[in-house]
Amino acid sequence: MRGEEELNRLLFGLARTGGRFVRRALITVIGPYLPVIFIFLAFAVILILLVGAVYSAFPGDKSKNIPAILAGVRESEKDKQMLEKYTSLCGKWNRKDTWIVNPGKPSTPNGPNYESSPENPYHPGRGKVEFVGEMIDRYRHDLDLKLTWGEAHAAALFRAYALKRPEITDDEMEKVVKDLHPYFYYKESEVIVCGKDGREKETVYLLVEAYTIRGHFQFHYEWVTETHGEGESAYTITYERFKGMQQILPNQWQRLEDWMKDEYKVGDKDITLARTAVWEASRGFDEGREWLEWLLNNYSAGSFASFAMVPPEYVPFLKEAEERFGVPAWFLAALFQSESSWDPMVVNTRTGCFGISQQHPDYWRERWIRLGFEPPELYQWDPRAQILAGAMVIADYLGDPKQIDWNGDLKKDDRVIRAIAHYKGWANWPNLTWEYLEANAGMDKDIAEEKKQIEIVLGFAEGMQAGAGWPVPGYREISSRFGWRIHPVTGKLKFHEGIDIPAPEGTPVVSVSGGVVTYAGWNDGYGNCVTVRDGQHLYQYAHLSRIDVTEGQTVQPGQLIGAVGSTGVSTGPHLHFGVKDLTRDCWIDPELIVRLQ
Structure with missing residues (x-):
């Protein structure tokens, strides 16, 4: 009613x-x-x-990236202890049920794919073959679905209210985290690199299923072979590329809601409201988006954006969308960056729009069916479906994308301005022009906001026409890849958070992306080091013999930032190149960034 x-x-x-x-x-x-x-x-x-x-439960602490949205009036030592306890418990239980489904039998191009289906899932018992004890997905989707301390605290606090408990004990905290922890199932797969020096194989791990409080997800992959380089330096790389995911429960929140009903004694008629309130209470802080907002307030979008900002697993979907609907991948990337910062699970609680392309709750099912994603509920959270649907919508709004001069000044094309405004829900889109926005933005705050939103998309579009480059032009060999290795100096097993590219001392090192230089100086074992940040990633260039940029400077793809060296803890001249995902707060495989562009 x-x-x-x-x-x-x-x-x-x-x-x-x-x-x-x-x-x-x-x-x-x-x-x-x-x-x-x-x-x-x-x-x-x-x-x-x-x-x-x-x-109001916890104070913020920017030095430790502790969310300010939970800050109270006064900071207390107990709050800090509780936060540390939650963080420790979540770290422990997020790794508690991590399993390899095919140990010692990696997926190969002509062999079994070791993936599950809605009719034959790995969870609850079929996939527990070999325990891992770590979250190891190559594409880091497990980090998107891990239990966070905010989710655990919201659930525990609601439980304390429901049970009339004066405080949350350590045992109760652990019970909540244990009850809500995720189950992750991985497969071993191979990456095969063939070049003039022969054939080399590497084992990687791919998430195939995740049973979480956000839903029961199954992930799918396809074998591809790509050629990189030219002439004698050409090589091929064969690997399993992320294809898409499905959420297989009729009600994706079934696990969380069942737990809440049992723990809080909430009835069926109230459970949706209760679950939504608890879930919203756990949201609100995202370091990557906070950084992006700072960038947009201090720099023009075009000065730091590049196609390197796109999460690498989504690049093939953007290229597919361009082929199907005629809208350039870089323009789609600019639009979706402004909409969601690439989060397929995000929901606007005011409008109900969701996902990477912020699909409307009233129209998305029809669009999924048009695209062949049936039943649509199975694919609602699939990034590929969301990207293709967004491309289809903006193509419809543009009229005929082939008639747009994509190399021209997009501000001067009313069709582009109106399509962006229409996509973002502005009612005045039918007669909108850039000249109108400029003339009236100073007199009307709504028009000023509309102009700002469109300007951000156009700025991103300008920058994203530049793809990610290779950091050491002319030197493609990788002497040490991303992942676990025996450290060449210490001799100890250590996770390598980047790739090593050997080259003669003094060889130019260039930025693979646009962005802002956030560090330029000596960094202990990394020696002379430069870090560059855009709206999605941090890029690290280490062991340099010299540095050619300064902190606060903006750079573009291909711009000189330094030279190869052997400073810090190093066995010889090389570049250590790392990429950190700011949203997930983790290092990712740099090859996924520089080889997919």
Whole structure:
């Protein structure tokens, strides 16, 4: 009923502000609808108190990247201890059920693919063949689905309210984390590199299934062979490329909701509201997006953006979308970067739009069916489906993308301006021009915001026409790849967070991306080191013989930043090149960035 719907919307708004306007807002809504919402009132008050408490539970600490959204008025030592406890417990239980389904029998181009299906999943028992004890997915999808300390605390705090507990004990914290921890299933696969010096194989690990509080996901891959380089330096690389994923539960939140019903004694009619409130309370802080906002406030989007910002597993989907709908991959990348920062699981709680391309809740099913993703519910969270759907929509809004001069000044093309405005939900799009936005932005804050949003897309588009480059032009050999290795100096087993590219001392090193130089100087074992950040990644260049950039400077792909050296802990001249995913807060395989462009 309408009263119930309005109360639900009110609760979500209250959740974001900690309940500051509870009395006035409730009176406004309760008056006309008292008979309808009376039975929800007690439960609603609990939810409001819960969310307010979650948001005030912990102080922020920027030096440790501790979310400020949970900051209280005063910082306490107990808060810090609880945060450390949650972080430790989540780290332990996120690794507790990590399994290899095909130990010693890696997937090969002509062999079994070791993937599961909705009819024959690995979870709960079929996939527990060999324990790993680490999250090891090459594409890092496991880090997207791990249990976070914020999720654990929100669930534990709600449990304390429901059970009328005065505090959350260590045992209760561990029980919550244990109950909600994910199950990850991986397969061994091969990466095969063939060049003038022969054939080399490397074993990598790919996530094939994840059973989590966000859903039960299955991941799929396809074998591809790519050729890189020219002439004698040409080589091929054969590997399994991410193809897409499925969420196989009829209700993706079934596991979390079943747990809440059992722990909190919440009824069926209230469970969706309760789950949404708890889930929203755990969201809100994302280091990558905070950094992106800082960049946009201090630099033009075109000055730091490049196609290297695109998560590498999504590049093939953008290229497929370009082929199918005629919209350049770089323009699609700019649009989706502005929409979601590439998060396939993100949901706008105000509009209900979701995913990488922010699909509307009323229209997405029809679009999925048009694209052949059936049943659509199985593929709602599939990045490929989201990207193709977004491309289809913007192509429709553009009219005929082939008639657009993509090499020209896009601000001067009204079709482009109107299509972006339409995609972002601005009602004035039918007659919009850039001249109108410029003339009226200073007099109308809504028009100013609209102009800003369109300008960001166009800025990203300008920068993303430049693809990622290779950091040491003319030298393609990799002497040490990303992953576990015996350290050449210490002789100890250590995870190598990048790749090593040998070259003569003094060989130019160039930026693979656009971005802002965030460090340029000596960095202990890395010697002379430069780091560059864009809206998605941090790029590290280490062991340099000299540095040619300064902190705060913007760089473009291919711009000189230094020279190969052997400074720091090093056995000879080479570049250590690393790439860190800012959203997932982890190092990723740099080859996925520089070889997929």
